[in-house]
Amino acid sequence: MTATHETPAPDRVPDRVPDRAAPPPRAVAPALLVAAILLLALNLRGPIVAVSPVTEAIRADLGIDAGTAGLLTSLPVLCFGLATPLASALLARTGLGRGVLVALGVLLAGTVVRSLDGLPAAIAGTLLIGAAITVGNVAVPVVIGRDLPRQAGAVLGMYTAALNIGSMITLSLTVPIAGATDWRFALASWGVLVVVAAGVWWWATRSLGTGTPAGATGAETSSAGPVWWRRPVVWGLTIAFAGQAFAYYGVTAWLPLLLGDELGMSETAAGVSSSVFQVAAIVGAFGVPVLLRLCPSPRIVVAVVCAAWAALPLGLLLAPQDWAVWCALGGAAQGGGITVIFSLVVRKARDLTENRRMSALVQGGGYTVAATGPAVVGAVHEATGGWSGPLLVVLAAVLVLFTAGLAASGRTP
Numbered sequence: 356m357t358a359t360h361e362t363p364a365p366d367r368v369p370d371r372v373p374d375r376a377a378p379p380p381r382a383v384a385p386a387l388l389v390a391a392i393l394l395l396a397l398n399l400r401g402p403i404v405a406v407s408p409v410t411e412a413i414r415a416d417l418g419i420d421a422g423t424a425g426l427l428t429s430l431p432v433l434c435f436g437l438a439t440p441l442a443s444a445l446l447a448r449t450g451l452g453r454g455v456l457v458a459l460g461v462l463l464a465g466t467v468v469r470s471l472d473g474l475p476a477a478i479a480g481t482l483l484i485g486a487a488i489t490v491g492n493v494a495v496p497v498v499i500g501r502d503l504p505r506q507a508g509a510v511l512g513m514y515t516a517a518l519n520i521g522s523m524i525t526l527s528l529t530v531p532i533a534g535a536t537d538w539r540f541a542l543a544s545w546g547v548l549v550v551v552a553a554g555v556w557w558w559a560t561r562s563l564g565t566g567t568p569a570g571a572t573g574a575e576t577s578s579a580g581p582v583w584w585r586r587p588v589v590w591g592l593t594i595a596f597a598g599q600a601f602a603y604y605g606v607t608a609w610l611p612l613l614l615g616d617e618l619g620m621s622e623t624a625a626g627v628s629s630s631v632f633q634v635a636a637i638v639g640a641f642g643v644p645v646l647l648r649l650c651p652s653p654r655i656v657v658a659v660v661c662a663a664w665a666a667l668p669l670g671l672l673l674a675p676q677d678w679a680v681w682c683a684l685g686g687a688a689q690g691g692g693i694t695v696i697f698s699l700v701v702r703k704a705r706d707l708t709e710n711r712r713m714s715a716l717v718q719g720g721g722y723t724v725a726a727t728g729p730a731v732v733g734a735v736h737e738a739t740g741g742w743s744g745p746l747l748v749v750l751a752a753v754l755v756l757f758t759a760g761l762a763a764s765g766r767t768p
Contacts, residue, residue: 384559385503389510391559392495394552395455396517397524399491402466402484402545403431404633405525408611408626409538416538417474421737425729427469427481428608432600434485435492436723439715442490451494452560458490459553463546470543492718498560515640519690521548522633526611530626588703589713591763592696593720598755599692600725602664605749606632606685608729613742617675631679632667635686639663643691647698653764656695661757663688668746668753692756699764728752 406413406427414424446454461483469480499510525545533541610632611625620628639660646656667685670677700713735744 385506387555387559388498388502389506389513391552391556392498392510392514393517394548394555395459395491395495396514397521398459398462398545398549398552399488399495399521400518401521401525401548402462402542403428403488404522404607405529405542405545407608408526408530408622408629409533409541410608410612411622412533412538413477417477419474421733422730423474425608425731425733427477428604428729429726430478430481431485431488432604432722432728433726434482434489436719436721436726438486438489439493439719441486442493445490446494446497451498452557454490455494455556455560456553458487458494459549459556462487463549463553466546466549467543470539515690515694516637519633519636519640522607523630526630526633527627530623534623584716586703588699588763589716591759592699592703592713593717595756595759595763596693596696596717596721597724598752598757598759599689599696600721601728602749602752602756603689603692603728604725605728605732605745605752606667606689609732609736609745610682613671613745614678617671617742618678628678629682631682632686632689635683636690639687639689639691640694642687643694644698646691647695653695653699653702654761656691657757657760657764660688660691660695661753661760664692664753664756665750668750672743672746695764696760699760703763 406424410421410424410427413419413427414421442458445457448454449457465480465483465485465487467480468483469477471477471480495514496511499514503510529541529545532544607629610629611622614620614625614628615622643656643660646659647653650656663684667681667688670681670684674681696717697714700717704713732745732748735748736742738744
Protein backbone atom coordinates (compact mmCIF):
# COMPACT_ATOMS: atom_id res chain seq x y z
CA MET A 356 0.00 0.00 0.00
CA THR A 357 1.77 -0.01 -0.44
CA ALA A 358 2.13 2.31 -0.29
CA THR A 359 1.91 0.17 0.54
CA HIS A 360 -1.17 0.31 0.58
CA GLU A 361 -3.14 -2.08 -0.38
CA THR A 362 -1.08 -5.04 -1.42
CA PRO A 363 -3.60 -7.87 -1.76
CA ALA A 364 -2.99 -11.48 -0.89
CA PRO A 365 -0.76 -13.08 -3.52
CA ASP A 366 -3.32 -15.66 -4.52
CA ARG A 367 -6.11 -13.19 -5.12
CA VAL A 368 -7.48 -13.76 -8.60
CA PRO A 369 -10.77 -12.90 -10.31
CA ASP A 370 -13.52 -15.40 -9.73
CA ARG A 371 -14.37 -15.67 -13.41
CA VAL A 372 -13.15 -18.98 -14.85
CA PRO A 373 -13.08 -19.67 -18.60
CA ASP A 374 -14.94 -22.59 -20.14
CA ARG A 375 -11.77 -24.10 -21.54
CA ALA A 376 -8.37 -24.33 -19.93
CA ALA A 377 -5.91 -21.87 -21.44
CA PRO A 378 -2.51 -23.06 -22.63
CA PRO A 379 0.26 -22.50 -20.10
CA PRO A 380 2.31 -19.34 -20.62
CA ARG A 381 5.79 -19.61 -21.99
CA ALA A 382 8.74 -19.00 -19.71
CA VAL A 383 9.91 -15.46 -19.08
CA ALA A 384 13.14 -14.08 -17.73
CA PRO A 385 12.47 -13.65 -13.98
CA ALA A 386 14.70 -10.59 -13.61
CA LEU A 387 12.98 -8.83 -16.51
CA LEU A 388 9.53 -9.64 -15.14
CA VAL A 389 10.51 -8.37 -11.69
CA ALA A 390 11.77 -5.14 -13.27
CA ALA A 391 8.46 -4.75 -15.11
CA ILE A 392 6.49 -5.31 -11.91
CA LEU A 393 8.54 -2.76 -9.98
CA LEU A 394 8.24 -0.13 -12.72
CA LEU A 395 4.51 -0.74 -12.84
CA ALA A 396 4.34 -0.35 -9.05
CA LEU A 397 5.90 3.10 -9.28
CA ASN A 398 2.76 4.14 -11.18
CA LEU A 399 0.16 2.54 -8.90
CA ARG A 400 0.19 5.20 -6.15
CA GLY A 401 2.35 8.07 -7.42
CA PRO A 402 -0.26 9.63 -9.76
CA ILE A 403 -2.71 9.82 -6.84
CA VAL A 404 -0.44 11.32 -4.17
CA ALA A 405 1.18 13.74 -6.65
CA VAL A 406 -1.84 15.99 -6.14
CA SER A 407 -1.30 16.58 -2.41
CA PRO A 408 1.81 18.84 -2.47
CA VAL A 409 0.22 21.17 -5.06
CA THR A 410 -3.29 21.15 -3.61
CA GLU A 411 -3.26 24.87 -2.82
CA ALA A 412 -2.20 25.74 -6.38
CA ILE A 413 -4.97 23.53 -7.77
CA ARG A 414 -7.56 25.08 -5.46
CA ALA A 415 -6.55 28.60 -6.43
CA ASP A 416 -6.50 27.83 -10.16
CA LEU A 417 -9.79 25.90 -10.26
CA GLY A 418 -11.56 27.97 -7.60
CA ILE A 419 -12.58 24.99 -5.47
CA ASP A 420 -12.80 24.36 -1.73
CA ALA A 421 -10.80 21.86 0.30
CA GLY A 422 -13.48 19.17 0.20
CA THR A 423 -13.69 19.30 -3.60
CA ALA A 424 -9.91 19.24 -3.87
CA GLY A 425 -9.93 16.11 -1.73
CA LEU A 426 -11.91 14.35 -4.47
CA LEU A 427 -8.79 14.36 -6.64
CA THR A 428 -7.26 11.97 -4.12
CA SER A 429 -10.36 10.11 -2.94
CA LEU A 430 -12.00 9.26 -6.28
CA PRO A 431 -9.21 6.85 -7.36
CA VAL A 432 -9.54 5.08 -4.01
CA LEU A 433 -13.29 4.77 -4.59
CA CYS A 434 -12.45 3.13 -7.92
CA PHE A 435 -10.29 0.61 -6.03
CA GLY A 436 -13.42 -0.42 -4.15
CA LEU A 437 -16.02 -0.30 -6.91
CA ALA A 438 -14.14 -1.10 -10.12
CA THR A 439 -12.56 -4.39 -9.05
CA PRO A 440 -15.21 -6.52 -10.85
CA LEU A 441 -14.60 -4.61 -14.08
CA ALA A 442 -10.84 -5.00 -13.66
CA SER A 443 -11.27 -8.73 -13.16
CA ALA A 444 -13.47 -8.97 -16.26
CA LEU A 445 -10.89 -7.09 -18.35
CA LEU A 446 -8.06 -9.37 -17.26
CA ALA A 447 -10.19 -12.47 -17.80
CA ARG A 448 -11.00 -11.35 -21.35
CA THR A 449 -7.64 -10.00 -22.49
CA GLY A 450 -5.10 -11.87 -20.35
CA LEU A 451 -2.65 -10.40 -17.88
CA GLY A 452 -0.10 -9.07 -20.35
CA ARG A 453 -2.46 -7.23 -22.65
CA GLY A 454 -4.84 -6.21 -19.85
CA VAL A 455 -2.14 -4.33 -17.97
CA LEU A 456 -0.99 -2.65 -21.19
CA VAL A 457 -4.55 -1.45 -21.79
CA ALA A 458 -4.64 -0.16 -18.21
CA LEU A 459 -1.35 1.70 -18.67
CA GLY A 460 -2.77 3.33 -21.80
CA VAL A 461 -5.81 4.48 -19.82
CA LEU A 462 -3.52 5.68 -17.00
CA LEU A 463 -1.52 7.80 -19.45
CA ALA A 464 -4.72 9.25 -20.91
CA GLY A 465 -6.05 10.03 -17.45
CA THR A 466 -2.79 11.71 -16.42
CA VAL A 467 -3.01 14.02 -19.44
CA VAL A 468 -6.74 14.71 -19.18
CA ARG A 469 -6.45 15.60 -15.48
CA SER A 470 -4.05 18.42 -16.38
CA LEU A 471 -6.33 19.99 -18.98
CA ASP A 472 -8.35 23.11 -18.22
CA GLY A 473 -11.26 23.04 -15.79
CA LEU A 474 -12.65 20.96 -12.94
CA PRO A 475 -14.61 18.53 -15.21
CA ALA A 476 -11.38 17.52 -16.94
CA ALA A 477 -9.61 17.10 -13.61
CA ILE A 478 -12.42 14.85 -12.33
CA ALA A 479 -12.61 12.83 -15.55
CA GLY A 480 -8.86 12.29 -15.63
CA THR A 481 -8.87 11.30 -11.97
CA LEU A 482 -11.54 8.64 -12.61
CA LEU A 483 -9.53 7.23 -15.53
CA ILE A 484 -6.46 7.07 -13.29
CA GLY A 485 -8.39 5.24 -10.57
CA ALA A 486 -9.85 2.68 -12.99
CA ALA A 487 -6.46 1.99 -14.56
CA ILE A 488 -4.68 1.55 -11.23
CA THR A 489 -7.39 -0.85 -10.08
CA VAL A 490 -6.42 -3.20 -12.91
CA GLY A 491 -2.80 -3.10 -11.76
CA ASN A 492 -3.84 -3.77 -8.15
CA VAL A 493 -5.58 -6.96 -9.26
CA ALA A 494 -3.07 -8.12 -11.86
CA VAL A 495 0.28 -7.83 -10.11
CA PRO A 496 -0.30 -10.31 -7.27
CA VAL A 497 -1.66 -12.80 -9.81
CA VAL A 498 1.44 -12.45 -11.98
CA ILE A 499 3.73 -12.85 -8.98
CA GLY A 500 1.89 -15.89 -7.65
CA ARG A 501 1.67 -17.57 -11.06
CA ASP A 502 4.98 -16.76 -12.75
CA LEU A 503 7.32 -16.20 -9.77
CA PRO A 504 6.04 -18.66 -7.16
CA ARG A 505 9.45 -19.47 -5.67
CA GLN A 506 10.32 -15.81 -5.24
CA ALA A 507 6.78 -14.67 -4.36
CA GLY A 508 7.56 -13.46 -0.82
CA ALA A 509 10.61 -11.44 -1.81
CA VAL A 510 8.95 -9.99 -4.91
CA LEU A 511 5.84 -9.00 -2.98
CA GLY A 512 8.09 -7.20 -0.49
CA MET A 513 9.87 -5.36 -3.30
CA TYR A 514 6.53 -4.56 -4.94
CA THR A 515 5.19 -3.07 -1.70
CA ALA A 516 8.38 -1.05 -1.31
CA ALA A 517 8.11 0.20 -4.91
CA LEU A 518 4.56 1.44 -4.26
CA ASN A 519 5.90 3.67 -1.50
CA ILE A 520 8.98 4.71 -3.46
CA GLY A 521 6.67 5.86 -6.26
CA SER A 522 4.76 7.96 -3.73
CA MET A 523 8.02 9.36 -2.32
CA ILE A 524 9.32 10.36 -5.75
CA THR A 525 6.15 12.19 -6.74
CA LEU A 526 5.79 13.91 -3.37
CA SER A 527 9.40 15.10 -3.49
CA LEU A 528 9.60 16.28 -7.09
CA THR A 529 6.13 17.53 -8.04
CA VAL A 530 6.55 20.92 -6.34
CA PRO A 531 9.99 21.68 -7.89
CA ILE A 532 8.62 20.79 -11.32
CA ALA A 533 5.53 22.92 -10.69
CA GLY A 534 7.75 25.79 -9.55
CA ALA A 535 9.64 25.72 -12.82
CA THR A 536 6.44 25.32 -14.90
CA ASP A 537 2.98 24.99 -13.32
CA TRP A 538 0.94 22.33 -11.50
CA ARG A 539 -0.63 21.07 -14.74
CA PHE A 540 2.70 20.29 -16.36
CA ALA A 541 4.03 18.85 -13.10
CA LEU A 542 1.19 16.32 -12.83
CA ALA A 543 1.25 15.48 -16.53
CA SER A 544 5.03 14.94 -16.51
CA TRP A 545 4.59 11.72 -14.52
CA GLY A 546 3.19 10.21 -17.68
CA VAL A 547 6.82 9.59 -18.65
CA LEU A 548 7.02 6.90 -15.96
CA VAL A 549 3.87 5.32 -17.40
CA VAL A 550 5.42 5.10 -20.87
CA VAL A 551 8.61 3.53 -19.49
CA ALA A 552 6.61 1.00 -17.46
CA ALA A 553 4.48 0.10 -20.49
CA GLY A 554 7.55 -0.54 -22.63
CA VAL A 555 9.24 -2.80 -20.10
CA TRP A 556 5.97 -4.56 -19.25
CA TRP A 557 5.37 -5.37 -22.93
CA TRP A 558 8.93 -6.64 -23.32
CA ALA A 559 8.71 -8.80 -20.21
CA THR A 560 5.23 -10.23 -20.74
CA ARG A 561 5.00 -10.63 -24.49
CA SER A 562 5.84 -14.32 -24.06
CA LEU A 563 3.03 -14.80 -21.55
CA GLY A 564 0.48 -14.73 -24.31
CA THR A 565 -2.42 -12.29 -24.57
CA GLY A 566 -5.29 -14.70 -24.19
CA THR A 567 -4.37 -16.28 -20.87
CA PRO A 568 -7.08 -15.25 -18.48
CA ALA A 569 -6.15 -14.15 -15.02
CA GLY A 570 -6.49 -17.02 -12.65
CA ALA A 571 -7.38 -19.64 -15.22
CA THR A 572 -7.15 -22.54 -12.89
CA GLY A 573 -10.18 -24.59 -13.78
CA ALA A 574 -13.31 -25.21 -11.80
CA GLU A 575 -13.16 -24.52 -8.09
CA THR A 576 -15.06 -25.79 -5.14
CA SER A 577 -15.17 -24.40 -1.66
CA SER A 578 -15.64 -26.29 1.54
CA ALA A 579 -16.61 -23.01 3.13
CA GLY A 580 -20.07 -23.09 1.59
CA PRO A 581 -22.18 -20.07 0.66
CA VAL A 582 -22.19 -18.52 4.15
CA TRP A 583 -18.52 -17.45 4.24
CA TRP A 584 -19.54 -13.79 4.19
CA ARG A 585 -21.55 -14.24 7.40
CA ARG A 586 -18.44 -15.00 9.44
CA PRO A 587 -17.73 -12.20 11.97
CA VAL A 588 -14.02 -12.36 11.17
CA VAL A 589 -14.70 -11.37 7.55
CA TRP A 590 -16.48 -8.19 8.55
CA GLY A 591 -13.99 -7.50 11.32
CA LEU A 592 -11.15 -7.52 8.81
CA THR A 593 -13.18 -5.38 6.39
CA ILE A 594 -13.80 -2.76 9.08
CA ALA A 595 -10.15 -2.90 10.17
CA PHE A 596 -8.94 -2.35 6.62
CA ALA A 597 -11.40 0.53 6.20
CA GLY A 598 -9.88 2.24 9.25
CA GLN A 599 -6.34 1.60 8.00
CA ALA A 600 -6.97 2.85 4.48
CA PHE A 601 -9.08 5.85 5.60
CA ALA A 602 -6.25 7.02 7.85
CA TYR A 603 -3.62 6.45 5.16
CA TYR A 604 -5.34 8.38 2.39
CA GLY A 605 -6.50 11.14 4.73
CA VAL A 606 -2.92 11.69 5.92
CA THR A 607 -1.40 11.34 2.45
CA ALA A 608 -3.72 13.95 0.97
CA TRP A 609 -3.16 16.66 3.58
CA LEU A 610 0.18 16.05 5.31
CA PRO A 611 2.17 18.44 3.07
CA LEU A 612 -0.28 21.28 3.70
CA LEU A 613 -0.34 20.50 7.43
CA LEU A 614 3.44 20.67 7.67
CA GLY A 615 3.44 23.94 5.78
CA ASP A 616 0.79 25.52 7.98
CA GLU A 617 2.02 24.22 11.34
CA LEU A 618 5.79 24.46 10.83
CA GLY A 619 6.11 27.17 8.20
CA MET A 620 7.68 24.87 5.60
CA SER A 621 7.75 25.88 1.98
CA GLU A 622 5.75 23.79 -0.50
CA THR A 623 8.94 22.09 -1.67
CA ALA A 624 10.15 21.32 1.84
CA ALA A 625 6.72 20.08 2.92
CA GLY A 626 6.48 17.76 -0.09
CA VAL A 627 9.91 16.29 0.60
CA SER A 628 9.24 16.03 4.33
CA SER A 629 5.92 14.25 3.90
CA SER A 630 7.69 11.59 1.84
CA VAL A 631 9.09 10.28 5.15
CA PHE A 632 5.60 8.90 5.79
CA GLN A 633 5.76 6.93 2.53
CA VAL A 634 9.34 5.67 2.76
CA ALA A 635 8.99 4.44 6.33
CA ALA A 636 6.28 2.04 5.18
CA ILE A 637 9.03 -0.21 3.85
CA VAL A 638 10.04 -0.95 7.46
CA GLY A 639 6.52 -2.06 8.33
CA ALA A 640 6.05 -4.09 5.17
CA PHE A 641 9.15 -6.20 5.89
CA GLY A 642 9.01 -6.01 9.70
CA VAL A 643 5.46 -7.21 10.37
CA PRO A 644 5.99 -10.69 8.87
CA VAL A 645 8.94 -11.10 11.27
CA LEU A 646 6.80 -10.02 14.23
CA LEU A 647 4.04 -12.42 13.20
CA ARG A 648 6.53 -15.28 13.35
CA LEU A 649 8.02 -14.21 16.68
CA CYS A 650 4.93 -13.16 18.62
CA PRO A 651 2.67 -15.81 20.17
CA SER A 652 -0.49 -14.03 19.02
CA PRO A 653 -1.29 -11.76 16.05
CA ARG A 654 -3.16 -9.55 18.52
CA ILE A 655 0.20 -8.34 19.82
CA VAL A 656 1.24 -7.33 16.31
CA VAL A 657 -2.06 -5.51 15.74
CA ALA A 658 -1.57 -3.61 19.00
CA VAL A 659 2.02 -2.64 18.10
CA VAL A 660 0.95 -1.43 14.64
CA CYS A 661 -1.93 0.62 16.04
CA ALA A 662 0.24 2.17 18.75
CA ALA A 663 2.73 3.33 16.12
CA TRP A 664 -0.14 4.58 13.93
CA ALA A 665 -1.64 6.58 16.81
CA ALA A 666 1.73 8.23 17.42
CA LEU A 667 1.34 10.21 14.18
CA PRO A 668 -1.83 12.22 14.94
CA LEU A 669 -1.08 12.43 18.67
CA GLY A 670 2.51 13.51 18.07
CA LEU A 671 1.54 16.18 15.55
CA LEU A 672 -1.06 17.47 18.02
CA LEU A 673 1.22 17.57 21.08
CA ALA A 674 4.76 18.04 19.71
CA PRO A 675 4.64 19.03 16.02
CA GLN A 676 8.32 20.06 16.09
CA ASP A 677 9.19 16.36 16.22
CA TRP A 678 7.24 15.71 13.03
CA ALA A 679 9.97 13.47 11.54
CA VAL A 680 9.63 10.96 14.40
CA TRP A 681 5.84 10.86 14.15
CA CYS A 682 5.87 10.55 10.37
CA ALA A 683 8.38 7.71 10.56
CA LEU A 684 6.33 5.83 13.15
CA GLY A 685 3.08 6.39 11.31
CA GLY A 686 4.66 5.44 8.00
CA ALA A 687 6.01 2.16 9.36
CA ALA A 688 2.58 1.48 10.85
CA GLN A 689 0.67 2.09 7.63
CA GLY A 690 2.97 -0.29 5.78
CA GLY A 691 2.64 -2.88 8.53
CA GLY A 692 -1.13 -2.43 8.87
CA ILE A 693 -1.79 -3.67 5.34
CA THR A 694 0.54 -6.60 5.84
CA VAL A 695 -1.02 -7.77 9.10
CA ILE A 696 -4.57 -7.50 7.75
CA PHE A 697 -3.88 -9.61 4.69
CA SER A 698 -1.87 -12.07 6.74
CA LEU A 699 -4.99 -12.51 8.86
CA VAL A 700 -7.08 -13.01 5.72
CA VAL A 701 -4.80 -15.91 4.77
CA ARG A 702 -4.90 -17.37 8.30
CA LYS A 703 -8.65 -17.11 8.75
CA ALA A 704 -9.73 -18.31 5.30
CA ARG A 705 -10.78 -21.96 5.34
CA ASP A 706 -9.72 -22.67 1.75
CA LEU A 707 -8.31 -20.98 -1.35
CA THR A 708 -11.69 -19.91 -2.72
CA GLU A 709 -12.68 -18.28 0.55
CA ASN A 710 -9.27 -16.62 0.69
CA ARG A 711 -9.93 -14.85 -2.61
CA ARG A 712 -13.48 -13.95 -1.69
CA MET A 713 -12.44 -12.54 1.67
CA SER A 714 -9.62 -10.58 0.06
CA ALA A 715 -12.03 -9.08 -2.48
CA LEU A 716 -14.57 -8.09 0.17
CA VAL A 717 -11.97 -6.70 2.57
CA GLN A 718 -10.44 -4.54 -0.16
CA GLY A 719 -13.67 -3.57 -1.88
CA GLY A 720 -15.42 -2.52 1.33
CA GLY A 721 -12.32 -0.98 2.88
CA TYR A 722 -11.37 1.12 -0.12
CA THR A 723 -14.94 2.32 -0.60
CA VAL A 724 -14.89 3.74 2.93
CA ALA A 725 -11.31 5.00 2.53
CA ALA A 726 -12.33 7.02 -0.52
CA THR A 727 -14.07 9.45 1.81
CA GLY A 728 -10.88 10.02 3.82
CA PRO A 729 -9.31 12.93 1.93
CA ALA A 730 -12.65 14.69 1.49
CA VAL A 731 -13.66 14.28 5.16
CA VAL A 732 -10.28 15.42 6.48
CA GLY A 733 -10.31 18.36 4.07
CA ALA A 734 -13.86 19.34 5.01
CA VAL A 735 -13.06 19.23 8.75
CA HIS A 736 -10.01 21.41 8.15
CA GLU A 737 -12.12 23.84 6.14
CA ALA A 738 -14.79 23.96 8.85
CA THR A 739 -12.42 24.39 11.81
CA GLY A 740 -9.66 26.42 10.18
CA GLY A 741 -7.00 24.33 11.90
CA TRP A 742 -5.51 20.86 12.06
CA SER A 743 -6.56 19.58 15.47
CA GLY A 744 -9.94 18.40 14.18
CA PRO A 745 -8.51 16.57 11.14
CA LEU A 746 -5.87 14.86 13.29
CA LEU A 747 -8.56 13.67 15.70
CA VAL A 748 -10.46 12.23 12.71
CA VAL A 749 -7.33 10.27 11.74
CA LEU A 750 -6.95 9.10 15.34
CA ALA A 751 -10.56 7.87 15.32
CA ALA A 752 -9.85 5.84 12.18
CA VAL A 753 -6.83 4.27 13.90
CA LEU A 754 -9.05 3.35 16.86
CA VAL A 755 -11.42 1.61 14.43
CA LEU A 756 -8.45 -0.34 13.07
CA PHE A 757 -7.39 -1.25 16.60
CA THR A 758 -10.81 -2.39 17.79
CA ALA A 759 -11.79 -4.37 14.70
CA GLY A 760 -8.27 -5.73 14.22
CA LEU A 761 -8.10 -7.09 17.77
CA ALA A 762 -11.51 -8.73 17.39
CA ALA A 763 -10.63 -10.29 14.03
CA SER A 764 -7.23 -11.53 15.16
CA GLY A 765 -8.69 -13.48 18.06
CA ARG A 766 -10.54 -16.77 17.92
CA THR A 767 -13.60 -15.32 16.22
CA PRO A 768 -15.15 -18.02 13.97
